[in-house]
Amino acid sequence: MNTNKHHLCYLCGQTIEPKLRNDPMALSMDHVPPRQFYPKQIRRTENLNLNIAPSHKRCNEAYKNDEEYFYHSLYPIIAKNNPQLGNLVAQDIQRRSLKQQTPAIIQRILSTKSTVTKGGIHLPNGLSQFALDGKRIERVAAKIARGILFLSTERYFEEQQIIRIDFYDDLNNFLKTYKPALQLNPLAGVYSRAFAHSHFSYKDFRLLLMFFWGAFIFQVIAKDTK
Numbered sequence: 001m002n003t004n005k006h007h008l009c010y011l012c013g014q015t016i017e018p019k020l021r022n023d024p025m026a027l028s029m030d031h032v033p034p035r036q037f038y039p040k041q042i043r044r045t046e047n048l049n050l051n052i053a054p055s056h057k058r059c060n061e062a063y064k065n066d067e068e069y070f071y072h073s074l075y076p077i078i079a080k081n082n083p084q085l086g087n088l089v090a091q092d093i094q095r096r097s098l099k100q101q102t103p104a105i106i107q108r109i110l111s112t113k114s115t116v117t118k119g120g121i122h123l124p125n126g127l128s129q130f131a132l133d134g135k136r137i138e139r140v141a142a143k144i145a146r147g148i149l150f151l152s153t154e155r156y157f158e159e160q161q162i163i164r165i166d167f168y169d170d171l172n173n174f175l176k177t178y179k180p181a182l183q184l185n186p187l188a189g190v191y192s193r194a195f196a197h198s199h200f201s202y203k204d205f206r207l208l209l210m211f212f213w214g215a216f217i218f219q220v221i222a223k224d225t226k
């Protein structure tokens with residue numbers, strides 16, 4: 001990537017001016033999806049060339065807590081649908097729980113139980129069910145989708161352009177429905193066992209399928225302005 005040219009922040013759409021490194025408005029290359037979504041053991045053994053997008057330090061830091069929340073609160077679904085990778089993620093969660101702010105997040109998640117999240121996400125049957133804050137989860141899914149759209153179109157997509165987010169953990173059903181589309185445009189990624197996506201353009205819309213940890217899928221629909 002050319003570091004001399006002026007970057008556009010993929011999160012706020014404003015130009016990133018040259019600033020000192022610690023300035024909140026300084027350039028910060030943000031991982032799409034977040035780096036910690038790739039388990040540490042995999043990052044250590046594989047030489048992953050993760051996708052990055054330009055942002056203001058302040059803009060991407062505003063998502064940090066929600067990203068941590070996403071990762072911890074959806075872990076039970078990884079453990080259920082993909083136990084092998086779930087083990088690696090669990091190791092990371094354990095390691096991260098030694099950090100200060102994390103136990104509070106886990107406490108909060110574990111202390112509330114329900115079947116449907118506030119944002120309307122239905123959790124799989126038979127899984128320990130917690131009152132997930134769907135709004136926070138959707139905010140992270142939308143951020144990742146906007147990052148993918150930015151990187152593939154080189155255009156800014158604002159949050160309001162994300163018009164729909166659906167969550168699927170019934171993979172067989174999902175993959176059956178999308179089979180013809182996915183044959184044309186397969187799910188792919190830098191390390192697709194942790195994250196893969198597929199991207200379709202249809203009239204004024206873009207459809208993104210984002211497959212996390214081989215365990216669940218977010219379908220995101222964005223309105224295109226082009």
Ligand SMILES: [Zn+2]
Nearest residue numbers: 009012056059
């Ligand atoms: Zn920004």
